[in-house]
Amino acid sequence: MSNTASNSFISRCAKSRSxxxxxxxxxxxxxxxxxxxxxxxxxxxxxxxxxxxxxPSADHLLGTDQFGRDVLSMLMTGTQNSxxxxxxxxxxxxxxxxxxxxxxxxxxxxxxxxxxxxxxxSFAFPAILSxxxxxxxxxxxxxxSIIAIxxxxxxxFARLTRGSANAIWAREYVMAARASGKNKLSITLEHVLPNxxxxxxxxxxxxxxxxxxxxxxxxxxxxxxxPPHPSWGRMLNEAxxxxxxxxxxxxxxxxxIALAVFGLNLLGDGLRDILDPRLSRKR
Amino acid sequence: MTLLTVNNLNVNLQTASGPARxxxxxxxxxxxGQTLGIVGESGCGKSMTALALMGLLPENATTEGSIxxxxxxxxxxxxRELCTIRGNRMAMIFQExxxxxxxxxxxxxxxxxxxxxxxxxSKAEAFEQAIRLLDRVxxxxxxxxxxxxxxxxSGGQRQRVMxxxxxxxxxxxxxxxxxxTALDVTIQDQILELIQTLVAEEGMSLVLISHDLGVIxxxxxxxxxxxxxxxxxxxxTEQIFSQLTHPYTQGLFAAMPKLGLGRKGRLTTIPGTVPxxxxxxxxxxxxxRCPLATDICRNTPPPRSELGPHHQVLCHHLEQxxxxxxxxxxx
Amino acid sequence: MSVFFAKxxxxxxxxxxxxxxxxxxxxxILPGDPALVxxxxxxxxxxIQALTKELGLDKSAVERxxxxxxxLLQGELGNSYAxxxxxxxxxxGALKITVPLAIMxxxxxxxxxxxxxxxxxxxxxxxxDITLMGFSQLGISVPNFWLAVLLIIFFAVNLRWLPPGGFPxxxxxxxxxxxxxLLPAIALATVQGxxxxxxxxxxxxxxxxxxxxxxxxxxxxxxxxxxxLHVLRNAMIPVLTVMGLQFANLLAGTVVIENVFHLPxxxxxxxxxxxxxxxxxxxxxxxxxxxMVVVTNFxxxxxxxxxxxxxxAHDL
Ligand SMILES: Nc1ncnc2c1ncn2[C@@H]1O[C@H](COP(=O)(O)OP(=O)(O)O)[C@@H](O)[C@H]1O
Ligand SMILES: [Mg+2]
Numbered sequence: 001m002s003n004t005a006s007n008s009f010i011s012r013c014a015k016s017r018s019x020x021x022x023x024x025x026x027x028x029x030x031x032x033x034x035x036x037x038x039x040x041x042x043x044x045x046x047x048x049x050x051x052x053x054x055x056p057s058a059d060h061l062l063g064t065d066q067f068g069r070d071v072l073s074m075l076m077t078g079t080q081n082s083x084x085x086x087x088x089x090x091x092x093x094x095x096x097x098x099x100x101x102x103x104x105x106x107x108x109x110x111x112x113x114x115x116x117x118x119x120x121x122s123f124a125f126p127a128i129l130s131x132x133x134x135x136x137x138x139x140x141x142x143x144x145s146i147i148a149i150x151x152x153x154x155x156x157f158a159r160l161t162r163g164s165a166n167a168i169w170a171r172e173y174v175m176a177a178r179a180s181g182k183n184k185l186s187i188t189l190e191h192v193l194p195n196x197x198x199x200x201x202x203x204x205x206x207x208x209x210x211x212x213x214x215x216x217x218x219x220x221x222x223x224x225x226x227p228p229h230p231s232w233g234r235m236l237n238e239a240x241x242x243x244x245x246x247x248x249x250x251x252x253x254x255x256x257i258a259l260a261v262f263g264l265n266l267l268g269d270g271l272r273d274i275l276d277p278r279l280s281r282k283r
Numbered sequence: 284m285t286l287l288t289v290n291n292l293n294v295n296l297q298t299a300s301g302p303a304r305x306x307x308x309x310x311x312x313x314x315x316g317q318t319l320g321i322v323g324e325s326g327c328g329k330s331m332t333a334l335a336l337m338g339l340l341p342e343n344a345t346t347e348g349s350i351x352x353x354x355x356x357x358x359x360x361x362x363r364e365l366c367t368i369r370g371n372r373m374a375m376i377f378q379e380x381x382x383x384x385x386x387x388x389x390x391x392x393x394x395x396x397x398x399x400x401x402x403x404x405s406k407a408e409a410f411e412q413a414i415r416l417l418d419r420v421x422x423x424x425x426x427x428x429x430x431x432x433x434x435x436x437s438g439g440q441r442q443r444v445m446x447x448x449x450x451x452x453x454x455x456x457x458x459x460x461x462x463x464t465a466l467d468v469t470i471q472d473q474i475l476e477l478i479q480t481l482v483a484e485e486g487m488s489l490v491l492i493s494h495d496l497g498v499i500x501x502x503x504x505x506x507x508x509x510x511x512x513x514x515x516x517x518x519x520t521e522q523i524f525s526q527l528t529h530p531y532t533q534g535l536f537a538a539m540p541k542l543g544l545g546r547k548g549r550l551t552t553i554p555g556t557v558p559x560x561x562x563x564x565x566x567x568x569x570x571x572r573c574p575l576a577t578d579i580c581r582n583t584p585p586p587r588s589e590l591g592p593h594h595q596v597l598c599h600h601l602e603q604x605x606x607x608x609x610x611x612x613x614x
Numbered sequence: 615m616s617v618f619f620a621k622x623x624x625x626x627x628x629x630x631x632x633x634x635x636x637x638x639x640x641x642x643i644l645p646g647d648p649a650l651v652x653x654x655x656x657x658x659x660x661x662i663q664a665l666t667k668e669l670g671l672d673k674s675a676v677e678r679x680x681x682x683x684x685x686l687l688q689g690e691l692g693n694s695y696a697x698x699x700x701x702x703x704x705x706x707g708a709l710k711i712t713v714p715l716a717i718m719x720x721x722x723x724x725x726x727x728x729x730x731x732x733x734x735x736x737x738x739x740x741x742x743d744i745t746l747m748g749f750s751q752l753g754i755s756v757p758n759f760w761l762a763v764l765l766i767i768f769f770a771v772n773l774r775w776l777p778p779g780g781f782p783x784x785x786x787x788x789x790x791x792x793x794x795x796l797l798p799a800i801a802l803a804t805v806q807g808x809x810x811x812x813x814x815x816x817x818x819x820x821x822x823x824x825x826x827x828x829x830x831x832x833x834x835x836x837x838x839x840x841x842x843l844h845v846l847r848n849a850m851i852p853v854l855t856v857m858g859l860q861f862a863n864l865l866a867g868t869v870v871i872e873n874v875f876h877l878p879x880x881x882x883x884x885x886x887x888x889x890x891x892x893x894x895x896x897x898x899x900x901x902x903x904x905x906m907v908v909v910t911n912f913x914x915x916x917x918x919x920x921x922x923x924x925x926x927a928h929d930l
Contacts, residue, residue: 120629121629121632121633128866128867128869128870129865129866129869129884129900129903132869132884132885132888133637133640133888133900209755213757216757216759217757217759217870220759220870220873221869221870221873221885236759236760236763239763240763240874243763243766243767243771243778244771244778247767247771250760250763250764250767251764251767253760254756254757254760254761254763254764255760257757257760258752258755258756258757258760259755261754261755261756261757262751262752262755265751265754265755266751337832339828339831339832342738362836362837363836366834366835366836367834368834369831369832369833369834370832370833370834370835371834374832375832377825377828377829377832379825382824382825382826383825383826383828383829384826384829385826385829385830385844385848386826386848386922386923386924387847387848387921387922387923388844393829396830396833396835396843397833397834400833400834400835401834432923432924434923434924445829448829448833449832
């Protein structure tokens with residue numbers, strides 16, 4: 001019985017083109033990040049001036065940058081940075097946001113009103129601008145930019161959670177559970193959370209992609225990851241001044257960001273098709 | 284000439300699990316001014332038949348056979364030609380009055396639209412005509428109501444607006460697909476009576492679709508009973524109700540709430556569920572639910588028998604079915 | 615209608631007041647003493663004290679907040695700490711770049727979205743639809759500042775059609791300014807337009823399944839007429855919502871894009887002011903940006919009421 005259920009789940013995964021392509025890209029980036037922890041084809045942290053701006057060769061598949069660092073190795077190591085940012089920023093948003101959303105749906109009344117007004121209000125501040133202000137308070141740096149992005153994720157998850165949780169609270173079986181005297185916490189954990197999990201997972205992949213974009217933008221502005229840690233946004237920033245002479249330096253890191261975001265978005269789409277067929281039909 | 288003739292109509296719907304045969308070998312005729320009822324459980328293909336007549340089937344549908352309106356085959360007409368027929372010579376009322384009107388346009392604008400389109404009336408003429416139509420379908424204060432949006436009207440009033448809209452160009456045929464299913468019982472009778480009166484006054488033909496044998500019995504001259512996408516029994520209302528024949532028709536009748544029995548009269552239902560339209564059984568589709576079924580039913584399509592003039596039944600066990608009328612087939 | 619209007623207007627005011635408090639508080643927490651930043655680390659204690667007094671920074675936070683707000687109500691933005699000139703002078707030129715840029719990219723992205731979204735919906739599941747949606751998926755993934763760099767490399771460096779950056783000033787004439795803003799506007803509009811195109815498409819497809827669309831077809835309207843007369847207006851409701859939300863992203867995007875194209879707009883102004891701890895400039899500019907977002911969403915709410923008659927009834 002459970003065997004056939006899991007079989008159909010796997011076959012549904014395999015059937016969704018978005019899921020397969022998105023999953024492959026995401027998996028590939030994950031492998032790059034892990035491999036780069038132990039091995040990279042060239043040097044990332046050492047400056048070798050004599051090797052500046054080498055054109056692609058067998059030694060340096062994508063050439064070298066203005067400090068003689070191997071571009072491919074930098075890109076691979078940059079994956080670590082983006083994935084870390086994504087995981088941490090989404091986790092912050094996920095824990096705080098889902099918690100607040102569940103609370104709002106369970107408590108209703110002024111708690112809900114307060115949480116919703118606060119999150120409404122935060123949407124008046126453009127995302128990057130908030131992140132810039134937050135990094136301005138905390139000072140530029142990788143960790144601070146992650147926190148800034150994470151904080152911005154909180155209202156996104158809070159809204160989504162509250163909306164979907166409210167729908168579950170209105171279902172008959174939840175009412176039945178309430179009538180039988182179960183308290184709100186156990187209803188939330190037993191009925192509400194499991195039922196909205198798929199929607200939250202889908203949103204998490206999308207926010208993951210947005211976090212990577214936001215971190216790249218902050219690093220590009222010089223507010224995020226600081227040298228010498230390789231970061232795609234940072235690489236783009238350094239390449240911009242060389243745009244006229246060495247345009248390819250600017251092409252690679254941006255392509256890496258685009259690939260990661262593309263993969264995650266597709267993965268999110270695919271997951272939505274698989275986890276919630278009802279939602280995907282509506283799109 | 285017969286106004287409408289449907290010959291061997293087949294509608295296949297492409298679905299994820301294969302082609303579903305929503306309508307199979309369906310035959311109908313409708314004379315000018317005649318009223319025809321189509322009855323059957325939900326999912327038996329009534330709406331698909333109606334939509335096929337209108338040329339409004341979903342995109343995943345393919346059709347075979349012919350639908351002749353005054354001798355012209357609608358299935359061979361171009362979309363452009365069909366647009367001059369829909370709403371003009373053939374009009375339709377839908378089941379859901381709550382969602383069948385556009386929420387962002389006034390009812391006046393929606394009633395005026397076919398008049399402007401088919402009759403080429405000026406705005407002022409169409410406006411006048413729309414007020415007259417709304418008045419005729421029993422909307423009080425049509426001069427004011429014409430500016431209302433659908434959400435400002437009740438379900439019954441919305442269905443009246445739908446009727447006004449369908450009648451606006453005096454079509455030859457009005458198709459009403461469960462026009463009262465979504466309404467309160469008291470409103471239901473009013474709406475059916477309104478349809479009756481207007482159809483009679485205009486000399487229109489009516490195709491009334493319902494899952495309720497009672498509604499059909501009171502409002503139409505001819506009946507076709509559909510099961511699993513095809514007609515299992517057809518004839519005049521008189522014939523069908525006086526000589527309930529097909530085991531399925533008998534079942535529908537048994538499932539009808541009967542006046543006077545009160546709470547003690549138990550409602551019987553036909554056991555089982557409608558057949559899977561993707562994998563239809565080889566023989567009679569009613570086999571699995573039929574109290575009279577034998578092996579032959581399962582494997583051979585039932586023959587068509589004439590019980591009287593125009594009274595046709597598709598059943599392997601005609602004699603037993605006729606004999607069963609006197610006792611209760613379903614308990 | 616008037617109740618609806620009044621309600622929304624009150625929300626707008628409340629949001630602006632809230633925004634001003636948050637911005638002010640953030641700037642209070644922001645480490646770094648403006649006087650110290652202006653005078654440099656080796657300035658004498660006395661000089662710093664004097665400057666602090668001169669800038670009015672010795673007053674309490676509450677006093678300074680209300681001073682700022684009452685100034686704003688009288689149209690006074692105050693004086694920049696770093697440059698000693700009225701803030702308005704610093705901001706005026708920046709506004710004349712950022713506002714046209716935002717409007718230009720909004721128009722571009724909405725046009726792009728409607729054309730692509732409607733075309734794809736009309737050709738649902740055909741090759742053109744699938745291709746367009748594939749491209750829009752790509753468009754969503756591209757970071758706008760990278761797209762900006764690519765546009766510069768291609769159109770400014772290789773083709774030399776458009777300037778790679780900078781702004782000639784409106785004295786140089788409309789055409790020169792338009793050319794300077796065109797690439798930044800495209801960079802901003804592409805991503806937003808791609809998202810909006812997908813929303814438009816799915817919204818149109820969803821409305822196509824509504825019963826009243828079938829009614830319209832049953833009246834004898836052609837597919838095309840149904841799309842224009844019955845589908846479009848209903849489909850615009852969610853599109854409008856997203857448009858309003860996107861405007862905030864668009865403004866935020868200008869901060870980054872102005873940096874790529876070296877445009878002295880609001881984004882550059884605010885980044886520079888943060889570095890200079892020119893608190894009062896930051897406060898005013900961020901409040902302006904938040905104000906634009908709030909006003910845009912107010913307008914969107916009003917447009918809702920125009921499109922959807924059900925809203926008025928609900929809110930009355
Ligand atoms: N768009 C569709 N795609 C596939 N199957 C459909 C579609 N619409 C209806 N069906 C199926 O076609 C059959 C006939 O439906 P319908 O004509 O609406 O039944 P009725 O009106 O008699 O209740 C049903 O089994 C239904 O599930
Ligand atoms: Mg039906």
